[in-house]
Amino acid sequence: MTDQASLARTRIMEAAIACAERSGVRGFSLEDVATQAGVSRTTIYRYFPGGRSQLVEQTVTREVARFWGRLAAAVADLPTLEDRLVAGLVIGRKLMERSTILANLMDPELLELVEAVQPSEPLIHGVIRDYMREMLAAEAVAGHLRPGMTPDVGAEYLMRMTLSFMSSPGGVDLTDDTAARHVIRTQFLAGVLA
Amino acid sequence: MIGIAVSDEHGHAVPALVPVDSILTAVMAPAELRVADALMRCVGRWGLAKTTIPDIAREAGVSRATVYRLFPGGRSSVLYTAVRVEVQRLLALLTAEAAEADSLEDCLVQGMHHAAVFLESHAALTYLRDHERAELDQVLSFERMDVLYVVSGAVTAPVFERFLAPEDAMAAGTWAARLVVSYLAEPADDVDLCDVDDVRAIVRRFMLPGLTRAAFHP
Numbered sequence: 001m002t003d004q005a006s007l008a009r010t011r012i013m014e015a016a017i018a019c020a021e022r023s024g025v026r027g028f029s030l031e032d033v034a035t036q037a038g039v040s041r042t043t044i045y046r047y048f049p050g051g052r053s054q055l056v057e058q059t060v061t062r063e064v065a066r067f068w069g070r071l072a073a074a075v076a077d078l079p080t081l082e083d084r085l086v087a088g089l090v091i092g093r094k095l096m097e098r099s100t101i102l103a104n105l106m107d108p109e110l111l112e113l114v115e116a117v118q119p120s121e122p123l124i125h126g127v128i129r130d131y132m133r134e135m136l137a138a139e140a141v142a143g144h145l146r147p148g149m150t151p152d153v154g155a156e157y158l159m160r161m162t163l164s165f166m167s168s169p170g171g172v173d174l175t176d177d178t179a180a181r182h183v184i185r186t187q188f189l190a191g192v193l194a
Numbered sequence: 195m196i197g198i199a200v201s202d203e204h205g206h207a208v209p210a211l212v213p214v215d216s217i218l219t220a221v222m223a224p225a226e227l228r229v230a231d232a233l234m235r236c237v238g239r240w241g242l243a244k245t246t247i248p249d250i251a252r253e254a255g256v257s258r259a260t261v262y263r264l265f266p267g268g269r270s271s272v273l274y275t276a277v278r279v280e281v282q283r284l285l286a287l288l289t290a291e292a293a294e295a296d297s298l299e300d301c302l303v304q305g306m307h308h309a310a311v312f313l314e315s316h317a318a319l320t321y322l323r324d325h326e327r328a329e330l331d332q333v334l335s336f337e338r339m340d341v342l343y344v345v346s347g348a349v350t351a352p353v354f355e356r357f358l359a360p361e362d363a364m365a366a367g368t369w370a371a372r373l374v375v376s377y378l379a380e381p382a383d384d385v386d387l388c389d390v391d392d393v394r395a396i397v398r399r400f401m402l403p404g405l406t407r408a409a410f411h412p
Contacts, residue, residue, distance in 0.1 A: 111328055111329070111332050114328045114331045114332050114335075115328040118327065118328060118331070125380070146403075148399075149399070153399075156382065160376045160377075160380070163376075164372050164376050165372075167339070168339040168340040168343055168372075170340055170343035170344055170347070170368045170372065171340070171368065185404075186365070186404035186405070187369055187400075187404050190400075190403040191399050191400035191401070191402075191404060
């Protein structure tokens with residue numbers, strides 16, 4: 001894809017996000033996006049021949065990926081694995097609550113969105129698993145892993161727990177740092193770190 | 195019914211249910227229960243998309259008018275009731291069984307194993323997972339899973355209170371439910387919760403250290 005093409009696609013997707021943030025995912029039309037992006041509908045169809053549903057799918061996928069990327073960046077400078085996981089959960093919940101798109105993703109009525117995000121899920125899960133594995137490999141080198149624990153096994157587990165908690169905190173108040181830290185220490189890390 | 199976080203006397207967040215449904219399905223009107231079970235049977239046979247109110251009514255042996263009267267919200271409200279009923283049934287089963295277990299480890303292992311086997315052999319759930327994945331994800335949306343986790347924790351808490359302090363007991367049940375759902379939704383190559391040895395490995399490796407280390411009590 002040429003630079004110009006990818007710039008145009010990005011502009012259209014960002015316009016779609018702005019419209020979705022304003023009117024919700026169900027509430028916006030291709031006309032709205034065209035106006036917002038300053039392009040014609042024809043142009044949109046050129047980059048998204050599948051029309052609105054393709055635009056929604058790719059935009060949502062992109063937003064989900066950006067969410068995780070933003071999280072990783074936000075916690076990168078924290079000193080310990082525990083700190084990063086705690087901050088990740090707390091910040092993650094805040095980001096989810098502030099984003100109309102991500103909130104819409106949690107809305108059970110929007111089958112369209114659920115379907116849109118499905119194809120990219122294994123990819124996202126792989127990225128999170130790799131992220132965890134890298135952190136655990138560093139802990140292994142420092143001799144911090146429990147006997148018998150490996151970065152692979154630990155990463156799989158932490159990935160599952162992270163995804164699960166991020167979407168369904170299950171009664172834990174993730175705006176409460178103390179509560180979040182208790183969960184990370186007991187449910188995430190007690191079996192992983194020595 | 196929702197799960198919320200409230201502060202205990204030390205200012206720590208603890209989960210609470212407001213209010214809690216009874217675990218006894220017997221308190222439902224018999225006709226409601228019949229309709230809910232009928233939906234599950236239909237979904238197990240031909241999936242959710244093709245299951246209509248007339249199908250459900252026929253299967254339940256009631257009139258369509260009755261179904262609409264009992265469930266003014268239509269098919270989706272039948273569905274959510276049916277899910278709740280199944281979860282309550284499963285939890286009642288697990289709780290009764292766990293009374294026999296001698297140790298915290300056995301409680302967790304038997305409970306999670308039985309839950310996994312129950313869910314893997316559940317016709318409606320399996321149909322949705324294999325053929326109507328998006329619909330399943332929609333039914334088990336994040337918020338609903340949240341409620342299910344809190345309910346699981348609350349209902350199984352008495353079982354774990356034999357071994358743990360009350361707030362840890364509730365956390366144990368929620369945690370176990372979370373892992374069962376995770377492995378059901380996204381199967382792993384090397385872990386099968388229908389294999390009791392695999393469950394024991396998970397419990398020993400990840401759960402017991404977090405439940406029994408006194409250092410973690412704030």
